[in-house]
Amino acid sequence: MLPGFYHACHSLKLSLAQVNVHSDGIDLAQIEALCKSRTIKAVYITPNCQNPTNICYSSNNLNALLALSRRYNFFIIEDDVNYCLPEYWRLPLWQQAPDRVFYISSFSKYFAGGLRAGYLLPPRLWEQPILKQIHSECWAVSSMNFELIMRAIKSNEFTYNQTKLADEIRYRIEQIKKLLQTYEIDAQFASLNVYIRLSQSQNMFEFCSVLKAHKVIVRTLDSFIPEVPALKVDNPNGVRLTLGGPATWAEFDLGITRVEAALQQFNQTFEVVI
DSSP states (O other): OOHHHHHHHHHTTOOOOOOOEETTEEOHHHHHHHHHHSOOOEEEEOOSSOTTTOOOOOHHHHHHHHHHHHHHTOEEEEEOOSOOOTTTOOOOGGGTOTTTEEEEEESTTTTOTTOOOEEEEOOGGGHHHHHHHHHHHOSOOOSHHHHHHHHHHHSSHHHHHHHHHHHHHHHHHHHHHHHHHHTTOEEEESSSEEEEEOOTTSOHHHHHHHHHHTTOOOEEGGGGSOOOTTOOOOOOOEEEEESOSOSSHHHHHHHHHHHHHHHHHHTOOOOOOO
16 A cells, blocks of 8 residues: 555544455455444555555455445545556446546556656546645646647557557566576566565565665565554565666666575575674
8 A cells, every 4th residue: 555645644634444455355354344343434445456465356356345335335445556467457446336436546657657647536426525625735737747648648659658568567577587486485466566475484674685785675565564553564574676667678687687696695594603
Protein backbone atom coordinates (compact mmCIF):
# COMPACT_ATOMS: atom_id res chain seq x y z
CA MET A 1 0.00 0.00 0.00
CA LEU A 2 1.19 3.51 -0.71
CA PRO A 3 2.61 5.41 2.32
CA GLY A 4 0.83 8.55 1.06
CA PHE A 5 -2.51 6.88 1.75
CA TYR A 6 -1.67 6.58 5.45
CA HIS A 7 -0.64 10.24 5.60
CA ALA A 8 -3.90 11.29 3.93
CA CYS A 9 -5.96 9.26 6.43
CA HIS A 10 -3.99 10.70 9.33
CA SER A 11 -4.57 14.28 8.15
CA LEU A 12 -8.31 13.56 7.87
CA LYS A 13 -8.33 11.89 11.31
CA LEU A 14 -9.69 8.65 9.88
CA SER A 15 -9.43 5.42 11.85
CA LEU A 16 -7.58 2.62 10.04
CA ALA A 17 -7.83 -1.15 10.38
CA GLN A 18 -5.36 -3.68 9.03
CA VAL A 19 -6.65 -6.46 6.78
CA ASN A 20 -4.48 -9.33 5.56
CA VAL A 21 -3.94 -10.09 1.88
CA HIS A 22 -3.58 -13.68 0.67
CA SER A 23 -2.40 -15.08 -2.64
CA ASP A 24 -5.82 -14.55 -4.27
CA GLY A 25 -6.69 -11.22 -2.67
CA ILE A 26 -7.95 -9.53 0.47
CA ASP A 27 -9.11 -11.54 3.49
CA LEU A 28 -12.90 -11.44 3.13
CA ALA A 29 -13.57 -13.03 6.53
CA GLN A 30 -11.61 -10.24 8.20
CA ILE A 31 -13.55 -7.63 6.24
CA GLU A 32 -16.88 -9.09 7.32
CA ALA A 33 -15.76 -9.38 10.95
CA LEU A 34 -14.82 -5.68 10.94
CA CYS A 35 -18.15 -4.76 9.37
CA LYS A 36 -19.98 -6.55 12.17
CA SER A 37 -17.97 -4.82 14.92
CA ARG A 38 -17.84 -1.25 13.60
CA THR A 39 -19.00 1.04 10.79
CA ILE A 40 -16.72 0.73 7.76
CA LYS A 41 -16.71 3.67 5.35
CA ALA A 42 -14.38 2.29 2.69
CA VAL A 43 -11.95 -0.50 1.84
CA TYR A 44 -8.76 0.45 0.00
CA ILE A 45 -7.36 -2.14 -2.44
CA THR A 46 -4.70 -2.43 -5.16
CA PRO A 47 -6.17 -5.46 -6.97
CA ASN A 48 -4.12 -5.59 -10.18
CA CYS A 49 -0.70 -5.31 -8.59
CA GLN A 50 -0.47 -4.97 -4.82
CA ASN A 51 2.46 -2.91 -3.60
CA PRO A 52 4.99 -4.33 -2.73
CA THR A 53 3.94 -8.02 -2.92
CA ASN A 54 2.74 -8.05 -6.59
CA ILE A 55 -0.35 -10.02 -5.51
CA CYS A 56 -3.11 -9.98 -8.15
CA TYR A 57 -6.64 -10.34 -6.78
CA SER A 58 -8.75 -13.11 -8.29
CA SER A 59 -12.11 -12.34 -9.91
CA ASN A 60 -13.88 -14.44 -7.25
CA ASN A 61 -12.24 -12.43 -4.49
CA LEU A 62 -13.23 -9.10 -6.06
CA ASN A 63 -16.81 -10.22 -6.70
CA ALA A 64 -17.16 -11.37 -3.10
CA LEU A 65 -15.71 -8.07 -1.85
CA LEU A 66 -18.22 -6.20 -4.01
CA ALA A 67 -21.06 -8.26 -2.54
CA LEU A 68 -19.86 -7.40 0.98
CA SER A 69 -19.74 -3.69 0.07
CA ARG A 70 -23.41 -3.82 -0.88
CA ARG A 71 -24.40 -5.84 2.17
CA TYR A 72 -22.61 -3.60 4.68
CA ASN A 73 -22.82 -0.35 2.70
CA PHE A 74 -19.14 0.58 2.38
CA PHE A 75 -17.28 1.94 -0.64
CA ILE A 76 -14.26 0.43 -2.41
CA ILE A 77 -11.25 2.57 -3.33
CA GLU A 78 -9.63 0.78 -6.27
CA ASP A 79 -6.04 1.96 -6.77
CA ASP A 80 -4.67 1.01 -10.20
CA VAL A 81 -1.73 3.44 -10.34
CA ASN A 82 1.02 0.80 -10.25
CA TYR A 83 1.96 -0.68 -13.62
CA CYS A 84 1.38 -4.39 -14.19
CA LEU A 85 1.83 -6.53 -17.28
CA PRO A 86 -1.19 -6.86 -19.62
CA GLU A 87 -1.62 -10.55 -18.80
CA TYR A 88 -2.25 -9.64 -15.15
CA TRP A 89 -4.34 -6.51 -15.70
CA ARG A 90 -8.13 -6.71 -15.55
CA LEU A 91 -10.87 -4.23 -16.28
CA PRO A 92 -11.66 -1.91 -13.36
CA LEU A 93 -14.09 -3.15 -10.74
CA TRP A 94 -15.64 0.30 -11.18
CA GLN A 95 -17.18 -0.91 -14.45
CA GLN A 96 -19.17 -3.55 -12.56
CA ALA A 97 -20.27 -1.23 -9.77
CA PRO A 98 -19.88 2.48 -10.58
CA ASP A 99 -22.09 3.24 -7.57
CA ARG A 100 -19.77 1.49 -5.07
CA VAL A 101 -16.23 1.99 -6.42
CA PHE A 102 -13.81 4.92 -6.62
CA TYR A 103 -11.26 4.08 -9.35
CA ILE A 104 -7.84 5.80 -9.27
CA SER A 105 -5.18 5.49 -11.96
CA SER A 106 -2.38 7.43 -13.64
CA PHE A 107 -0.46 7.71 -16.90
CA SER A 108 2.87 8.27 -15.15
CA LYS A 109 3.78 4.60 -14.81
CA TYR A 110 1.84 3.31 -17.79
CA PHE A 111 2.98 5.80 -20.41
CA ALA A 112 5.56 8.40 -19.38
CA GLY A 113 6.92 9.27 -15.97
CA GLY A 114 7.26 12.93 -16.86
CA LEU A 115 3.53 13.31 -17.52
CA ARG A 116 2.29 13.74 -13.98
CA ALA A 117 -1.34 13.17 -14.85
CA GLY A 118 -3.78 10.94 -13.03
CA TYR A 119 -7.52 10.49 -13.00
CA LEU A 120 -10.35 9.44 -10.72
CA LEU A 121 -13.66 7.78 -11.62
CA PRO A 122 -16.01 8.23 -8.64
CA PRO A 123 -19.64 7.22 -8.16
CA ARG A 124 -21.83 9.83 -9.87
CA LEU A 125 -23.28 11.17 -6.60
CA TRP A 126 -19.76 11.96 -5.42
CA GLU A 127 -18.56 13.81 -8.55
CA GLN A 128 -19.46 17.35 -7.46
CA PRO A 129 -18.17 17.05 -3.86
CA ILE A 130 -14.86 15.69 -5.19
CA LEU A 131 -14.56 18.45 -7.80
CA LYS A 132 -15.14 21.06 -5.11
CA GLN A 133 -12.49 19.48 -2.91
CA ILE A 134 -9.96 19.41 -5.78
CA HIS A 135 -10.71 23.03 -6.65
CA SER A 136 -10.20 24.04 -3.03
CA GLU A 137 -6.69 22.55 -3.07
CA CYS A 138 -5.58 23.23 -6.67
CA TRP A 139 -6.26 26.69 -8.05
CA ALA A 140 -5.08 25.78 -11.52
CA VAL A 141 -3.89 22.61 -13.25
CA SER A 142 -1.95 22.81 -16.50
CA SER A 143 -3.90 21.22 -19.35
CA MET A 144 -0.77 20.64 -21.44
CA ASN A 145 -0.04 17.20 -19.99
CA PHE A 146 -3.61 16.05 -20.61
CA GLU A 147 -3.51 17.39 -24.17
CA LEU A 148 -0.29 15.46 -24.87
CA ILE A 149 -1.79 12.28 -23.43
CA MET A 150 -5.00 12.57 -25.45
CA ARG A 151 -3.06 13.10 -28.67
CA ALA A 152 -0.90 10.06 -27.92
CA ILE A 153 -3.93 7.86 -27.14
CA LYS A 154 -5.65 8.86 -30.39
CA SER A 155 -2.55 7.98 -32.41
CA ASN A 156 -0.65 4.70 -32.68
CA GLU A 157 1.98 5.98 -30.27
CA PHE A 158 0.22 4.79 -27.14
CA THR A 159 -0.25 1.20 -28.38
CA TYR A 160 3.34 1.09 -29.64
CA ASN A 161 4.60 2.39 -26.30
CA GLN A 162 2.58 -0.17 -24.31
CA THR A 163 3.79 -3.07 -26.44
CA LYS A 164 7.44 -2.03 -26.17
CA LEU A 165 7.13 -1.44 -22.43
CA ALA A 166 5.55 -4.85 -21.77
CA ASP A 167 8.15 -6.67 -23.90
CA GLU A 168 10.98 -4.88 -22.12
CA ILE A 169 9.62 -5.71 -18.67
CA ARG A 170 9.10 -9.38 -19.63
CA TYR A 171 12.73 -9.55 -20.78
CA ARG A 172 14.00 -8.03 -17.56
CA ILE A 173 11.80 -10.26 -15.40
CA GLU A 174 13.07 -13.36 -17.19
CA GLN A 175 16.70 -12.36 -16.62
CA ILE A 176 16.33 -11.59 -12.91
CA LYS A 177 14.12 -14.68 -12.42
CA LYS A 178 16.84 -16.97 -13.81
CA LEU A 179 19.39 -15.43 -11.47
CA LEU A 180 17.23 -15.63 -8.36
CA GLN A 181 16.25 -19.25 -9.10
CA THR A 182 19.94 -20.15 -9.27
CA TYR A 183 20.30 -19.03 -5.67
CA GLU A 184 16.89 -20.45 -4.64
CA ILE A 185 15.55 -16.99 -3.83
CA ASP A 186 11.74 -16.85 -3.63
CA ALA A 187 10.28 -13.95 -5.64
CA GLN A 188 6.96 -12.68 -7.01
CA PHE A 189 6.74 -10.96 -10.42
CA ALA A 190 4.00 -8.92 -12.09
CA SER A 191 5.37 -5.49 -12.89
CA LEU A 192 8.36 -3.18 -12.71
CA ASN A 193 8.96 -4.33 -9.14
CA VAL A 194 10.23 -7.67 -7.86
CA TYR A 195 9.04 -8.85 -4.45
CA ILE A 196 11.78 -10.96 -2.84
CA ARG A 197 10.84 -13.06 0.17
CA LEU A 198 13.63 -14.15 2.50
CA SER A 199 13.71 -17.15 4.80
CA GLN A 200 13.64 -16.77 8.59
CA SER A 201 17.36 -17.49 8.74
CA GLN A 202 18.08 -14.52 6.47
CA ASN A 203 17.89 -10.86 7.41
CA MET A 204 16.47 -8.25 5.05
CA PHE A 205 18.65 -5.45 6.46
CA GLU A 206 21.80 -7.50 5.97
CA PHE A 207 20.65 -8.40 2.45
CA CYS A 208 19.95 -4.73 1.72
CA SER A 209 23.42 -3.73 2.98
CA VAL A 210 25.15 -6.33 0.82
CA LEU A 211 23.23 -5.15 -2.26
CA LYS A 212 24.01 -1.52 -1.46
CA ALA A 213 27.71 -2.36 -1.21
CA HIS A 214 27.43 -3.56 -4.81
CA LYS A 215 25.61 -0.33 -5.84
CA VAL A 216 22.15 -1.93 -5.93
CA ILE A 217 19.50 -0.01 -3.99
CA VAL A 218 16.37 -1.82 -2.77
CA ARG A 219 13.63 -1.06 -0.24
CA THR A 220 13.17 -3.27 2.78
CA LEU A 221 9.57 -4.22 3.57
CA ASP A 222 9.49 -2.27 6.82
CA SER A 223 9.31 0.93 4.74
CA PHE A 224 5.80 -0.14 3.68
CA ILE A 225 4.56 -0.55 7.25
CA PRO A 226 2.41 2.39 8.39
CA GLU A 227 3.58 4.51 11.29
CA VAL A 228 0.21 4.10 12.95
CA PRO A 229 0.36 2.75 16.54
CA ALA A 230 -3.17 1.36 16.32
CA LEU A 231 -2.19 -0.96 13.48
CA LYS A 232 -0.41 -4.16 14.44
CA VAL A 233 1.71 -5.44 11.55
CA ASP A 234 3.70 -8.67 11.63
CA ASN A 235 7.41 -8.25 11.09
CA PRO A 236 8.08 -8.73 7.36
CA ASN A 237 11.28 -10.13 5.94
CA GLY A 238 12.07 -9.28 2.35
CA VAL A 239 12.88 -6.51 -0.10
CA ARG A 240 11.41 -4.83 -3.16
CA LEU A 241 13.71 -4.51 -6.17
CA THR A 242 12.75 -2.34 -9.13
CA LEU A 243 13.60 -3.21 -12.74
CA GLY A 244 12.70 0.16 -14.21
CA GLY A 245 15.84 2.18 -13.42
CA PRO A 246 18.31 1.16 -16.16
CA ALA A 247 17.61 2.93 -19.46
CA THR A 248 19.50 0.48 -21.70
CA TRP A 249 20.19 -3.24 -21.86
CA ALA A 250 23.86 -2.54 -21.15
CA GLU A 251 22.94 -0.76 -17.90
CA PHE A 252 20.48 -3.49 -17.00
CA ASP A 253 23.03 -6.26 -17.66
CA LEU A 254 25.49 -4.40 -15.44
CA GLY A 255 22.84 -4.32 -12.74
CA ILE A 256 22.30 -8.09 -13.08
CA THR A 257 26.04 -8.61 -12.67
CA ARG A 258 26.01 -6.54 -9.49
CA VAL A 259 23.03 -8.43 -8.08
CA GLU A 260 24.75 -11.74 -8.80
CA ALA A 261 27.90 -10.60 -7.00
CA ALA A 262 25.79 -9.53 -4.03
CA LEU A 263 23.98 -12.90 -3.95
CA GLN A 264 27.30 -14.73 -3.99
CA GLN A 265 28.50 -12.69 -1.02
CA PHE A 266 25.20 -12.98 0.85
CA ASN A 267 25.23 -16.78 0.57
CA GLN A 268 28.72 -17.11 1.96
CA THR A 269 29.01 -18.06 5.64
CA PHE A 270 31.68 -16.64 7.91
CA GLU A 271 32.87 -17.74 11.30
CA VAL A 272 32.94 -14.69 13.53
CA VAL A 273 35.06 -14.72 16.69
CA ILE A 274 34.25 -12.09 19.31
